[in-house]
Amino acid sequence: MKAITITQPGGPEVLQIADRPMPAYTATEVLIKVMAAGINRPDVAQRKGNYPPPAGAPQDIPGLEIAGIVTEVGTDVTRWVVGDKVCALVIGGGYAEYCTAPEGQCLPVPESLSFAEAASLPETFFTVWSNVFDRGQLKPGETLLVHGGSSGIGVTAIQMAAALGSTVYVTAGSDEKCKFCEDLGAGKAINYKHGNFSEAITTLTGNKGVDVILDMIGGDYTTPNIKSLANDGRLVFINTMKGKNVEIDLAEVMRKRIYITGSTLRPRDVAFKSAIAQNLEKHIWPFLASGKIKPVIYKIFPAAKAAEAHRLMESSEHMGKIVLSFE
Ligand SMILES: NC(=O)c1ccc[n+]([C@@H]2O[C@H](COP(=O)([O-])OP(=O)(O)OC[C@H]3O[C@@H](n4cnc5c(N)ncnc54)[C@H](OP(=O)(O)O)[C@@H]3O)[C@@H](O)[C@H]2O)c1
Structure with a gap:
């Protein structure tokens, strides 16, 4: 698969496309064909070398949130089936064509939302x-x-x-x-x-x-x-x-x-994040369905332009979210 990698700590130009092996999923994870990945300020800190990813996370592929289509499910996964449209909070590795996510950290893509809109939701x-x-x-x-x-x-x-x-x-x-x-x-x-x-x-x-x-x-x-x-x-x-x-x-x-x-979210365990997902689905997802809460996207970049997307984030000119598209 293609992934956007951090070749060395530094400015936006260190983000480069590379070929990477498909990520392996565990019994309680799904494999997702990523259609869009949200960008967050912590990705910028990681790129600069100031926010090392936790153990177990992809070390040089940033990206904490994705939306896409489930292509494989682990043997213990009960909620999701191949073909489901999900958005997910991930521990890293979101800037890639494929990414794994624990089943509890996935949420359904609300019907009226595009993949880019859904990808802009999980981290925040x-x-x-x-x-x-x-x-x-x-x-x-x-x-x-x-x-x-x-x-x-x-x-x-x-x-x-x-x-x-x-x-x-x-x-x-x-x-x-x-x-x-x-x-x-x-x-x-x-x-x-x-x-x-x-x-x-x-x-x-x-x-x-x-x-x-x-x-x-x-x-x-x-x-x-x-x-x-x-x-x-x-x-x-x-x-x-x-x-x-x-x-x-x-x-x-x-x-x-x-x-x-x-608090910091990223190092917390799957059980903690899955409990938040349940609360979001119960208390907040109905507002996304009704349109009372809307994704707020400032700009969508093709994945190959990840460096430009990071430059925009560091300029602080944006209002709302910046998203990478893999479609
Ligand atoms: N603890 C956690 O678990 C967690 C998780 C996610 C994000 N975060 C943090 O939450 C913050 C927002 O993340 P985001 O992805 O939403 O970022 P973002 O969209 O890039 O927004 C950051 C905003 O901060 C303001 N800003 C930037 N540098 C500043 C400075 N030196 N002094 C004062 N204001 C400054 C800018 O707005 P103005 O132009 O209005 O100043 C900018 O729009 C980041 O600091 C991020 O690290 C924490």
Whole structure:
């Protein structure tokens, strides 16, 4: 099969097409003919050599989410049969013509969606469910602040939290991105280049603060994040793009009874990811079927242009997801 490989750590140009053996599937896995693969920021970190894949993952083929057609099933697979259209969260190896996935990490492609649209879902949907609703315990009627509102994670968090009854505030780096987030369902988008987001949150929430913050920024956002939280608020980290070492006011944490947590999805085991898949199918897939939640694709590239796709992601010009097509 053809695969997009990381020939050495480096810039987008290190992504090159290569011939690779077909991946072997286990008794509890399916083999998928990949029609499309989503691109995520962690793929960029992996390409640069800053995010080594876990043991057992393909070491030089990136790609954490795919959609396609099941071509083989392991002997213990019960749910899927050859010919099923699925999208799947995978541990790596998604930028390839074929990829394996544990059966529990596959979800049906919603009827109205293309393969490219379905491929854009798993990584951010699993991450947002796990961090906003499981760890962050966001409840209907509560408020959520999402940094990077126009990112792949952001567009997912806005739509999922709004669909489940929360008010969502976001930050983003341009007025165009802010409008895009508000059109998608954010109650208010704050252009962080025009001032202090925590002052805006104080005003928007009438001094109460928000119940949950989903943060991929870290660094100097941490003090204003704590300032922006309500009593019993939850601060959930999924990355630290502006730095992992920070000084915080612990008295403020105690005074507001704040919970600080975070997680990384990729190293978690199949049982953990399969449990998230079940929750997504039950609580979120009906919104995809009804059109209340939509995939948000900024651009689809042919797989051979993976380097260009990575360049676009690193420019941060995009709003929503970038996808590779293998069709
Ligand atoms: N923990 C996990 O399990 C997990 C899983 C998936 C993703 N993630 C993380 O979630 C984040 C979003 O992923 P994605 O695939 O959705 O990425 P993405 O679409 O590329 O979005 C990243 C956004 O972050 C903002 N940004 C970039 N560099 C920044 C910086 N130095 N300071 C502040 N803002 C910056 C940009 O928006 P503006 O132009 O508005 O600044 C950009 O659109 C990434 O950091 C990724 O590593 C974590």
